[in-house]
Amino acid sequence: MITSTTAGLVLAGILFTMGLVSMLIRRNLIFMLVSVEVMLNAAGLAFIVAASRWGQPEGQVMFMFILAMAAAEVSVGLALILQLYHQLKTLDSDEASKMNG
């Protein structure tokens, strides 16, 4: 049953899940950001696999958008973490969660 498509998708799934696990177990904000990157990348992989499966460019287009989004996200995210770090002197997300509105 393993075709190229399923193999690619399963890989994407594995990578995504690993990112997810990391996201869940980490308290360090930068690690969480890294986890997000891993998951985004996995999602991109799924798109590429799909594109190759159907022979359509849309999957790759989507990957480009994900890329752009990731770039923007990382820059803003890092800036936010920087601010938080200045404020809290820590990168612990649980500390930041005290920021109840």
Added chain:
Amino acid sequence: MILFLFILIPVLGAFAAWLSAAWNKKLPRWIALMVLVFELAMATAFWSEAVGDGSWYVTFIRPWMPRFGISFSLAMDGLSLLMLILTFFLGALSVLVSWNEIKERTGFFFFNLLFVLAGITGVFLTMDLFLFYFFWEVMLIPMYFLIGIWGHGNRLYAALKFFIFTQAGGLLMLLAILGLYFVHAQSTGVFTFNYFDLLNTPMAQETGRWLMLGFLIAFIVKLPAFPFHTWLPDAHTEAPTAGSVVLAGLLLKTGAYGILRFVLPLFPEASQYFAPYIMLLGAIGILYGGKLAYAQTDFKRLVAYTSVSHMGFVLVGAFAFNELAYQGVVMQMITHGISTGALFMIAGSLYDRLHTRELEEMGGLWPALPGMGVVTMVFVMASLGLPGLGNFIAEFLILAGSWQAQPWITVAATIGLVVATVYSLRIMQKVFFGVSVREYKLPDLSLREALMFVPLVIVIIWLGVYPQPVINTAKPATPAVAVHFTSK
């Protein structure tokens, strides 16, 4: 056009009252009084020469949202007319009752009061189900403010409870209205909310029963009938006097009106099917409400529970399906509005003087307040159904009618008369008789209060000894189904 004016004038008056408060704090009450007296005069004048072909005196239809079959459709028959007169009569009195009671934000108070009355007027006049729902909600929100802003102690709780109960019922009704709308469209292909078109909608038995329950629950929550009555004591107790008067005198009547106007004619089969159970609920309400009334120590709360008891009669009568009971229900709506309204006004006047509503702290007030004692005696007797006062006529007709449908339920309801005696006499005993806790030096009825109470006394006696004009007016409005099933 006159029908539209009935609604428009209070609305305009409401805004005028609100704006005028900026000029002078005393202006809003004058505006409100003038508006309502004018409306009362208009309605009474209309009554005195009310003749029309058929049962509808006058109709008023303008398209509103034709795409959905919604029109601004008003119509008046005897039932609506009687209810309108009651509305304006009690409305004017409730302005008088809040004359000095309301000291803060008078403009907004009278705005809300007039708006509630406009909503109630709309409910009594509208013949479009969508519009009906609209007015149903219109009267809800200002009432919420009346209780929530100018009420007593636990007002927010009471206001919220009132709102949630009525709103929950209202939503069921909305569902039922939409259901009826689509069922009607399905069978005839015409999308319309018009009452007259929706009459005699062919529908499956099962569907009809479910839709009927939707309407019914909205109305019996408002009425309120036995298991849904618990919002009423809180709302009545915490509301300002005018709020209690409008609630008891008018808002509850919209529930009864809804049953007569919508539930019975729209769903004759389902009404017939559920009738015994609903009458049973009514009888339970009569006895249970009476028993609770007896146990209360708060004057207004006591009177509130008597409403539960009295409105049980409405439920018993409305589903008895014969003319006696139907006329009784109409009478009960009017007389209960007057007698309970009067009792709330008395509670308000006593509160003005004593600053308490606790019966245990009253007592022995007769020497200080003989005039008010006489008035109270009249209305206490009215509420226990003394012949010669309007309530008796109502209760007798209801019971005589329902006897023919359900004798045993009627027996239970009749025992309610004894229960009514028990709680009513307790009012007199606790307030006016017995030993006074303190030596009161209290002013008896002021001119304003005399102006409030004397018309009420006259009306209740008039309805007791010569109710025929009311009966004649209500007669052509009798829905055919209300008497259709008489011959068994």
Added chain:
Amino acid sequence: MNWMYLVPAMPFLGALLLVLFSKKIGKTGVSLIGCGSVGIAALVTIVAGLQFMNSGLQQFSLPLWNWLSVGNFNIGITLHLDALSLAFTFVITFVGFLIHVYSTGYMAEDPDFARFFASMNLFVGAMLMLVLADNLLLLYFGWEGVGLCSYLLIGFWYKDPANGAAARKAFIVTRVGDTAMAIALFLLVQHTGSLQLTDILAKAPTLWTTGDATVVTIAFLLLGGAVGKSAQLPLQTWLPDAMAGPTPVSALIHAATMVTAGVYLIARSHVLFTMAPAAQATVAIVGAVTLILAGCSAFVQTDIKRVLAYSTISQIGYMFLALGVGAWSAAIFHFITHAFFKALLFLGAGAVIVALHHEQDMFKMGGLRKSLPGVFWIFLIGSASLAAIPFVTAGFYSKDQIVWLAGASAQGGAGYWIVAVMGAFITAMYTTRMMLLVFYGKEKTHVHHRPGLNMMVPLYVLAVCSTLAGFMELPHTLGHVTLLSDFLQPVLPAVVTEHASTALEWGSQGVATLLCLAGIYIVWRVLPIPFPREVKTFLKNGWGFDAAYNLLFVQPYVLLARLNRKDVVDRLYVGLAAITRYFHRMMSATQSGILRWYIMGIVMGAVVILSVIIWRQYTV
């Protein structure tokens, strides 16, 4: 006769004026309006009555206006005059007038003079509506109206909560009976489509056969109303307490007029009762049992008014017995004489009470024969009539007729006769005891106030009446005068007698007389009669009915009401609200701000969704 409407209208008008202008007209004005209105009514009654008798009409109705008209159901405010209502109207207005006059003296020092007369006038008006009503609904109007006035007047001295309680008890207990009556009205509406009395009585024989379940039910329900109002078993408990009101009230309402409304109702609807033999027999049994029970209770009371109250219950028991055995006119005859002598007794007692500064305990009285000779003689006449001393008192003739017919009439029997005779014996005993305690022996309380002329004149008039009224109806053995029963003939059928003979009648009278005298003699010789204390207390408290009702109905109701003051149904909604709030709290707890929990939520959601998809694949 067309201005007959003045009869009820005048007292109503008087009441209205007294309510509106009580402060402005002073005591004289109040007295004038109060007595005047009833006086005019009495005059009008006499004139109208004479006209009626001369006209030869059997009945006369005066429609005033249409009260209710729904579909085929029509009720008018219509006055109906016939022999029966005329007899009642006359007694009400005449005795009522005398009592009003008496009250101007009795109540002279009361600050609420005007309220008293307003209520009394209202009562007379309502009572007149009751007896003049042409239909049962209007009768019910009067019926409840008198109940209201009774309530107002029993609780007249409202400062004492006990009076208020007595007043409410009277209203509520009679209301229980009224409820039964109301149901009877519903049944009548259902079956006859009308509440018009003449209609019903005319239609009844065509609608039902004798003993039909419907008519028996109706008769029983009407009887329920009657026993409530007339304080018969089992609803008699309110009347002794009703003595809390001023004495003229007891005289007018709780002796002469209102309590006999039940008698009127049964007499009025006699056709129905004749058609319902079971109900009619019940009437007789109720009357018989009541007259004995109440007589025994009267014998041990210490309060003079309570003696009279129990004696009233007992005497009305006689009337019920007469109604039950079909001796309709005998009941009315006893009603008339009873109205006179009982009013006389009550007013006399009132004079005594006022003289002793509101002392009602007979054991604190005594020896008043010398200090109040006028009252003594009057009281003696009244007592003689009550005890039915032969030949010279009205009470003898009326009671004798009942005793005789209880045995001799078609529905009667030996059992009823024995009870009636025993009742006469007991009556003589308690009456004598009362006389002895109050007027003989040593003087225990000093007389401080002698009744004035306005109190004494009505007493004299009533004393004359309670002697002479008896002569309008004499038994076969003694001249056989039948003025009253002839007069009532068009309304009430004559009694059907069986196994009657002059010898038997002589015998009956002889036994009754003998027992009466024996009773007097026994009490005269052996007062105080030794009774075990327990029996005494039991009798004094009216055979424990009050306690039983208290335990069975009042306390459970009050307890239930108290327990459920907060309305248990509300708990349902409060509970619903609490559950909603609990879920709301739970939901809001998930908004902890801890990022990982949110992600966890997302993951779980994903797991659930995927599981559902997989599960569906398996099941489909």
Added chain:
Amino acid sequence: MGAAFYIAAAIAILSTAMVITRYNIMHALLYLIVSLLSVAVIFYIYGAPFMAALEVIIYAGAIMVLMIFFVMMLNLGQQSAGDERHWLTPRVWIGPALLCLFLLAELVYLIMQPPAPPAGEIVMVDPKAVGKSLFGPYILAVELAGMLLMAGIVGAYHLGRQKKKITHRFLERATQ
């Protein structure tokens, strides 16, 4: 499916596993770069060379460098590694890991489900087609992506500025 794919996939999985288990952020980032590079290889295998290039240039190049610089700027090295070691106890990770494993199992199960895609060859989608559709039907999305990047730049500048230290009122307790 050639061996290249499996090798690349294995490297990707292993290096990602290293990423999520490292205590030192610097090490994690370096492993992440390895992971990204192996994914780039997979892109290439799947007929998307241009995307593979972008992955290397932008992801592994730009973004990761940004993060590394950031970590270096804050000088997080040893101290945060200690924190991480402290935080990352089995009690913390075992539950989420199992949950995610279950999720993964479900995902794989679903991916393997019929209707399986026809066992097709890998289709090459050349950059030209991508470019055409990017600037054809997706032109609006491209513009939006541009806006997004612009916003990212502005936002990053705005947030990253060293302002006078203002403690938010909700954070006061935390800073004390």
